Each structure stands twice: as structure tokens, then as C-alpha cells.
Amino acid sequence: MIKLENISKTYRTRSVETLALDKINLEVKRGEFVSVMGPSGCGKSTLLNIIGLLDEPDLGQLQLEGNLITGYEDKKTAGMRNHLVGFIFQSFHLIKELDVYDNVELPLLYRKMPAAERKKRVIASLEQVGLSNRMNHYPSQMSGGQCQRAAIARAITGEPGIILADEPTGNLDSKVGQEVMNILTDLNKAGTTIVMVTHDESLAKETHRIIRLFDGRLVG
Amino acid sequence: MLKNYFKIFLKVATQNKLFTFLSLFGISLTIMFVMIFSMTLNKIIKGSGPEKDLKLMLFADHAKTESKGKNRSVNTNFLSQALCENYLKKVTSSTITSMYRTDQWPFILNGKHYEKPYMMTDSEFWNVFDFHFLQGRPYTTEDIVNQNHCVVITQNIRNLFFGDEKDVLGKTIRVLQLQLTVTGVVEDPSSASQNISDGIFIPYTAMPWPYGLDPILGPYTVVFKADSKDRFPAICKEVQDIITRLDRADNQWKITLTGPRTQFEKMMTGYDMNEDTASPIGKFMKYILWGLAFIFLPAINLMALNFARIRERGEEIAVRKSFGANSGNLRGQFIYENLMLTLAGGIIGIILSFVMITLLGSSLSVPVSDFNNVQVSFSFDLKIFGIALLSCLIFGLLSGVLPAIRMSKMKPVIYLKGGEK
Numbered sequence: 139m140i141k142l143e144n145i146s147k148t149y150r151t152r153s154v155e156t157l158a159l160d161k162i163n164l165e166v167k168r169g170e171f172v173s174v175m176g177p178s179g180c181g182k183s184t185l186l187n188i189i190g191l192l193d194e195p196d197l198g199q200l201q202l203e204g205n206l207i208t209g210y211e212d213k214k215t216a217g218m219r220n221h222l223v224g225f226i227f228q229s230f231h232l233i234k235e236l237d238v239y240d241n242v243e244l245p246l247l248y249r250k251m252p253a254a255e256r257k258k259r260v261i262a263s264l265e266q267v268g269l270s271n272r273m274n275h276y277p278s279q280m281s282g283g284q285c286q287r288a289a290i291a292r293a294i295t296g297e298p299g300i301i302l303a304d305e306p307t308g309n310l311d312s313k314v315g316q317e318v319m320n321i322l323t324d325l326n327k328a329g330t331t332i333v334m335v336t337h338d339e340s341l342a343k344e345t346h347r348i349i350r351l352f353d354g355r356l357v358g
Numbered sequence: 359m360l361k362n363y364f365k366i367f368l369k370v371a372t373q374n375k376l377f378t379f380l381s382l383f384g385i386s387l388t389i390m391f392v393m394i395f396s397m398t399l400n401k402i403i404k405g406s407g408p409e410k411d412l413k414l415m416l417f418a419d420h421a422k423t424e425s426k427g428k429n430r431s432v433n434t435n436f437l438s439q440a441l442c443e444n445y446l447k448k449v450t451s452s453t454i455t456s457m458y459r460t461d462q463w464p465f466i467l468n469g470k471h472y473e474k475p476y477m478m479t480d481s482e483f484w485n486v487f488d489f490h491f492l493q494g495r496p497y498t499t500e501d502i503v504n505q506n507h508c509v510v511i512t513q514n515i516r517n518l519f520f521g522d523e524k525d526v527l528g529k530t531i532r533v534l535q536l537q538l539t540v541t542g543v544v545e546d547p548s549s550a551s552q553n554i555s556d557g558i559f560i561p562y563t564a565m566p567w568p569y570g571l572d573p574i575l576g577p578y579t580v581v582f583k584a585d586s587k588d589r590f591p592a593i594c595k596e597v598q599d600i601i602t603r604l605d606r607a608d609n610q611w612k613i614t615l616t617g618p619r620t621q622f623e624k625m626m627t628g629y630d631m632n633e634d635t636a637s638p639i640g641k642f643m644k645y646i647l648w649g650l651a652f653i654f655l656p657a658i659n660l661m662a663l664n665f666a667r668i669r670e671r672g673e674e675i676a677v678r679k680s681f682g683a684n685s686g687n688l689r690g691q692f693i694y695e696n697l698m699l700t701l702a703g704g705i706i707g708i709i710l711s712f713v714m715i716t717l718l719g720s721s722l723s724v725p726v727s728d729f730n731n732v733q734v735s736f737s738f739d740l741k742i743f744g745i746a747l748l749s750c751l752i753f754g755l756l757s758g759v760l761p762a763i764r765m766s767k768m769k770p771v772i773y774l775k776g777g778e779k
Contacts, residue, residue, distance in 0.1 A: 187771050192680060213684045220682025227774060231677045235369030240362060247359050248682035292681070304774075 139331050140166040140189055140300065145198035147184055147354075158184040159195070160354040166333060168299070171326040173342040174335045176351035182335040183304055185351065189333060190223045190302045191215045203299055220248050224293030228305035230285040232277040238264070238288045239273040245296040263291040267321055283314035290321055294330070301325065303334040307341060319344060360694065366674075367695040374667070378699075381663060384656045385703025386710055389749055391652065393711035396745045403622050407548045408487035411583065415486070416593055417553075417624050418446060418617035419579040426612055437615075438576030439567060445600050447480075451592040452582035456482040459562065459577040460555055463533055467518065474515065475555030476533060478562040486583045487554060494527045494542030501541075502561045509538035510559040513546045533558065536565060552621060553581070574604070574613055582618055594618050653749060657756035664696065664761035668768075676770035685766035692765050696758030697751070704750035 145162040148155055158181045166172050174182050187193040188200065191207065200207045202222055207215070224245070232241045242263055246256040264270050267287040277285055286306060293301055303322065307315030319341050326332050334345065342348050350357045371378045405412030418437065425431040437446070442457040449455055458479035465472050477483075484496035489510075497508050509531065511519075520526045526540050538560060547554040567577055582593050597618050605613040617624075668675075675688060683691075 183771075187774075190680070192774070193771050213686065216679070216682050216684035216687075219680065225680045225774075231673060231680075231774065233366075233674050233677060235366055235373070235674075236362070240365060243362070244678070245681040247362055248684075248687060296681075 139168040139170070139203060140164070140333070141199075141201040142189070143199045143201075145185075145188060145195045145200065147181075147188060147193065147195050157354050159188070162198070162354075162356060164349065164356065166331060168331055169326070169329055170347065171323070171332045171345040172334070172347045172349055173345040174333065174349045174351060175337070175339070175342055180351040181354040182351055184354075186302050186304050186333065186335055189300070190225060191219050216248070220245055220296060222298055222300055224296060224298040224301045226286070226289050226293050226301065226303040226306045228308040230277070230282075230289045230309070232285055232288055232292075234277050237274050237276050238269060238280075238291075241277070241288060242291045242295050244292060249296070259295050259297075260291075263295040264288075266294065267291045281314075282310050283317060286310060286314075286318050287321065290318070290325075294325060299331055301330055301332045303332060305335050305337065307336070307338060315341070363691050363694050364698065366691075367698050370667075370671075370695070371699070374670075377663060377667060381660055381699055382703045382706060384660055385700050385750075385753060386706035388653055388656045388753065389704045389707025389746060390710040390714065392649065392749045393708055393742070393746060394715065395649070396742055397711070397715075400739070400742060401548075405621070407545070407551065408489045408554050409548070409551055409621075410488055411486075412621050414584050414587065416452075416582045416584070416590060416618035416620060417579060418582070418597060418615055418619075419624070420616035421574050422614040422616075423574055423611040424614070426608075426610060433575055435572075435575035435577070437578045437580060438572050438574055439562075439578060440571065440573050441576070441604075442578045442580050445604070446580045446597065447482075449582060449593060449596050449600070451584075451589055451596045453585050453589075454482055454485050454583045455580060456480055456486040456583075457562070457578045457580050458483055459567075459579065461577070463557070465532075472518070475557040477555055477557065477559050478565060479559055480562060483559070486581055489544045492543045492545060493525070494540070496542055496559075497561050502563050505563040506561060507536055507538050507564050508541045508561065509533065510542040510544060511540055512544055512556050512558070514556055515558055516543050531558075533560065534565065536560075538564070552625065553579075574611070580618075590618075590620075650752075653753055654756060657753050660753075660757035661760055664692075664757060665764065668692075668761055668765045671765075672768060672773040675765055675768050676773035679768075679770040680774065688766040689759075689762040692762035693755070693758045696762070697754040700750045700754035700757070703753075704746055708746055 142162050142164040145159055145164075146157070147159040148157050150156075162185065164185075174185060176182055184193065188195050189202075191202075191210070194210045202218065205218070207218070232238075233244070236244075239260060242260045243256055246259060261270065261273075264273060267290050269284065269287050269291060272280060272284060272288070275284075277288070280288065286309075290306075293303075301322070306322070307318050310318060315338070322332055322334065323344060332345075334341075336342050403412070420434060421437055421441070422432065422434045424433075436459065437457075439457075447455045447457060456479065458477050460475055460477050462473050463476045465474070481497060481499045481502050489496070492513065494510070496510055497506065500506075501508055511526075511531070515531075516523075516526055519531055520529065526543060529540050530537050531540065532538075538558075544559075546556055562578075569577075582597075584590060584593060597615065601613055601615045605611075678688060678691075
């Protein structure tokens with residue numbers, strides 16, 4: 139499903155070069171729920187960004203669903219992101235000017251999909267995360283847990299094969315965080331591959347596998 | 359998709375009210391000025407009142423004589439009576455040809471000083487221009503031949519001389535040394551008239567030109583009216599042939615004529631006898647370039663505001679990219695939002711132009727060439743609507759494209775870093 143071969147990424151400023159990822163070799167099978175752990179600055183988010191085609195590695199190869207990613211041409215990678223990947227962020231990153239319905243509908247707008255089909259999928263996603271009654275609410279009118287559930291609905295509405303979650307419970311209390319984790323677990327049971335960055339060891343233990351990063355390298 | 363963009367546009371516009379106000383203010387003012395100028399230009403070119411057939415008229419109004427000898431001498435002026443009567447009025451390509459001259463008539467009435475224009479014309483003048491007679495009739499060819507002292511006056515002149523009295527036919531007014539009998543009263547011409555004065559009209563033979571009888575140069579303008587614009591080339595050729603023959607026949611003077619030209623060409627070139635710079639298209643382009651500069655500068659200002667605004671929307675852009683928006687989608691979104699803003703500003707600008715013209719009325723005039731100021735009035739037709747729409751489009755694109763390109767190239771990872779909200 140996801141295959142990284144010798145992936146390296148260096149961030150350069152005028153005076154400093156930072157090796158974010160150093161020859162990462164990693165494979166995530168279809169249907170796996172993998173957590174990525176490590177200290178701050180070890181390259182976890184960079185790893186997620188590269189898998190999610192938001193960033194381009196300096197060296198190495200990436201394969202998603204059997205597709206070898208080359209060239210990183212804008213339109214092509216945007217299309218692949220739209221169809222293959224769903225993102226969940228620690229800060230939710232809901233568009234505050236749009237209500238929940240419009241936020242969840244966002245990925246579908248970048249596909250050629252009839253409005254009726256979009257509506258069906260959005261409603262289904264919101265039902266799945268238990269937010270059907272909040273469709274017309276704005277992010278500012280909801281709690282953190284509700285916002286994250288809306289973000290999950292947005293991530294799954296396009297039925298991507300891969301969910302990339304960057305500390306999805308980081309801004310939530312433990313009870314709400316567990317609720318979110320339960321939703322992710324249910325998604326995984328339904329067949330979605332999930333790669334989750336987390337600092338929470340207890341949540342990581344609920345996943346199939348823990349990948350540990352240190353200074354841009356896989357350890358353990 | 360457009361519905362989504364429109365929702366975002368409304369939300370963004372209402373959230374940052376200062377930005378929206380500044381943007382709308384700049385756009386609406388620009389469009390207001392473009393509208394006022396366009397309406398005025400449209401009115402002039404279209405013609406109204408007696409000049410309603412302006413598009414079917416050509417004007418010859420200036421000649422130049424240059425000595426062919428060693429001592430260079432150049433004279434320019436309007437056209438002589440002889441040139442008009444003996445040559446230009448005999449042009450067969452036009453349907454009807456008229457000659458006229460205009461001057462100023464100072465007088466004292468009831469202790470007050472006035473200066474009003476008067477036009478000295480032939481009888482064909484009344485067939486070329488479409489005057490509406492409130493009373494009486496125009497003077498005829500017989501009046502011209504007999505050098506009759508008669509006059510046609512406008513409503514304003516009637517009110518000035520005769521007050522509330524409506525029936526003034528047969529009454530006399532003193533113009534310079536002449537006692538003239540009123541034979542007709544016409545509606546006041548439009549303030550946008552370029553060729554018709556709001557004053558009095560006298561047979562040109564009633565008061566001979568007192569400044570000599572040069573064969574080419576004098577005080578007259580000739581207007582050729584055709585059934586259709588298709589006749590224009592033939593008219594121009596026939597007139598130029600006449601001038602060429604006269605030039606060849608004259609050993610002493612090289613003769614050049616300005617025209618025949620349309621009202622638009624006349625307006626744009628004025629009386630520039632320099633062949634290199636007299637191009638009406640060149641001068642028109644000068645005004646178009648000024649107009650574009652007028653749109654361009656506020657557009658640059660709005661562009662700067664848009665650049666600042668984009669930085670605030672980095673998170674939204676990053677999220678859209680994460681979920682599949684490509685650079686083209688983002689550019690399209692931003693340009694769409696900007697076009698909505700400029701359309702809104704354009705509508706306000708059109709309303710403002712109406713308000714300005716209504717409020718300021720006769721005190722508002724627009725310089726449409728180096729020497730012409732025209733009073734503005736509100737007229738909104740399909741052409742003006744098209745100009746308004748085009749101006750908004752140009753404005754929206756000029757101020758939106760570069761920021762849109764910048765927006766589409768933003769790296770999403772910078773705005774998607776994890777951390778506390």
C-alpha cells in the first residue's frame with residue numbers, strides 16, 4: 139500500500155541544513171494501522187507529509203497503492219492526494235468561514251462528482267462520526283472533539299485508501315481523545331490504512347505496529 | 359464549486375470589513391470615473407438633437423497654405439467662402455453639403471454684459487442638422503441669395519430677449535450692426551453638441567466676412583452629409599482631388615486641407631496640421647492609455663492589498679491543497695473572488711456615477727480632447743454596460759492574477775505544522 143525506499147529529506151536555510159529524514163525504508167500494508175512515534179523534531183510530520191505528497195523527498199522513491207510517484211507534477215499529485223489520501227491534523231484545520239457540511243464536502247469539490255452524490259457522501263461521513271445534527275454549525279460553535287470528528291469526516295468522505303493523522307488527539311483531553319481513537323479504529327476495521335503520528339504511548343499500543351523515529355532514522 | 363467559492367468570498371468580505379471597504383472604495387471610484395467619461399464620449403460620438411445623424415457627417419474645417427518659394431511662409435485657418443461656394447459645396451459624392459462659420463457676439467442687454475455664439479450658415483444647414491422648430495421656419499436659399507437680414511434663435515435667446523413672450527416671430531433683435539428679424543425659434547441644442555452653438559443663426563450672406571477674400575483661407579467649416587458611411591471614401595477622394603487640382607494650379611502656395619473627417623476624428627485630432635501627429639487613432643489611443651493607467655494604478659493598489667490578504671489565508675490554502683486542490687483550482691478561486699469584488703465595486707461605481715451626475719449636473723464637464731470640454735449627462739445603454747463590465751473584468755484580472763499565482767504556489771506544509779491551536 140505504502141512503500142518508502144531510501145527516502146531522505148533535508149531542509150535548507152541560508153545558514154543551516156537539517157536532515158529531517160535519512161534513508162527511510164518503510165512499508166505499510168493495506169489495512170494496517172501504524173503509529174509513528176519519536177521526540178519532537180525527529181521527522182514524524184515530514185514523513186507524513188512525504189507519504190501524503192505534500193512534500194517532495196530529496197532522495198528515494200515512494201509508492202502509493204502500487205503507483206510509483208515520480209515527477210511530482212502539481213496537477214497529478216493533487217489528484218492523487220484527493221483520491222488516495224485523507225488528512226487529519228492536530229489543529230483540525232477546518233476552514234472557519236465554512237460550516238461543517240461545506241468543510242466535509244471540500245475534497246469532493248475537486249472531483250467531477252454530481253451534487254447529489256456529494257451530498258449523499260457528506261451525510262454518510264457525518265453519520266459515521268456522529269455529527270449529523272451539526273451540519274450547519276461553524277467550527278467556532280463546536281467543541282474540540284466535535285471539530286476533530288468533523289475533520290475525520292472530511293478525511294473519509296472521499297473514501298481514500300489511506301488516512302494520515304498527525305497527532306489527531308494532541309489538542310483533546312484524554313476522554314475525547316479516546317473517542318477519536320475509537321473512530322479511527324473502526325475505520326481501520328472497515329479496511330482503511332491509517333498512519334498516525336502520536337506522542338501518546340497508550341494510544342499507540344492500540345495500533346497494529348509502532349514505528350519509532352530518532353533524528354530522521356528508523357530505530358528499534 | 360462556485361457556490362463554495364462564493365460562500366468563502368462573502369465570509370471573507372464580511373470578516374475583514376476594512377479591507378473590503380478599501381477595495382470597494384477604490385474600485386467604485388475608478389469605475390465611476392470610467393463611466394462618466396464613457397457616457398460623455400458615447401454621447402458625443404452618437405450625437406443627439408440636431409446632431410443625431412452625426413455618424414453620417416464628415417467635416418472639412420482647416421486648411422494650410424505654405425509658400426512654394428524660397429521664403430517659407432505658412433498660414434492656417436478655416437476655409438474661405440470662395441473655396442466653400444465654388445468647390446466644396448459642389449462635391450457630388452455627398453447627399454448634401456453645408457457651410458457655416460461661428461463667432462462670438464458680445465452685447466449689453468438691460469445693463470448686463472453678455473457674450474453669445476452666433477452661427478452664419480447657408481440654407482442647406484437646416485437639412486444637414488435636424489433642428490426642431492418650436493416656431494416659424496429656417497431661412498431659405500432665397501434669403502441667402504437676397505442677403506436677407508433674418509435670424510433663427512434658440513429658446514434660451516428667446517427667453518433672454520423676450521422674457522415670457524412666446525410669439526416672437528417677426529420681432530427684431532440687434533446683432534452687431536444688423537437689425538435681424540426672427541423667422542424661427544428652435545429647441546436649445548444639447549450641451550454635448552460639438553458643432554451647434556446655443557445662440558443665433560444668420561444667413562452667411564447677411565454679414566460678409568470683413569477680413570479680406572483669401573482664395574483658400576477664411577472662417578468657414580464645410581459639412582458633408584451622406585446617406586451611408588459607405589460614401590465616405592468617395593467624398594474624401596473627391597475633396598482631395600479638388601485640393602490637389604487647386605494646389606497644382608497655384609504656383610505660389612502649397613495647399614493642404616484637414617479633412618474631410620468624422621466628428622470622432624475631429625475631436626481627437628483637433629486642429630493639428632502636422633501630418634505626423636494628426637492621427638486620430640493615435641490620439642484616441644492616448645486617451646485609452648490614460649484610461650488604462652487610470653484603471654491600472656488603483657488595480658496595483660488592490661493587488662497589494664490582495665497580497666497581504668493571501669498571507670492571512672495560508673491555512674485555508676494549505677487545507678485545500680491537502681485535499682486535492684491544484685494550483686489551477688486555487689488561482690481560479692482567487693480570481694473568481696476578486697472578480698466578485700470588482701463586480702460589486704462596479705455596480706456601486708455605476709450608481710455613484712448616476713448620483714454624481716444628478717447632483718453636480720451642469721457644473722460637471724469632462725475634457726474629451728485638448729480643447730473640448732463637454733457637459734456630462736447620464737445615459738446607460740448596452741455599450742456603456744459593456745464598458746462597465748469590461749472595466750470591472752480588466753480591474754479584477756489586473757489586481758487578482760499575480761496574487762492568485764502567488765497563492766497557488768504557497769507550500770502547504772508551512773501552515774499545517776502541528777501544535778497548539
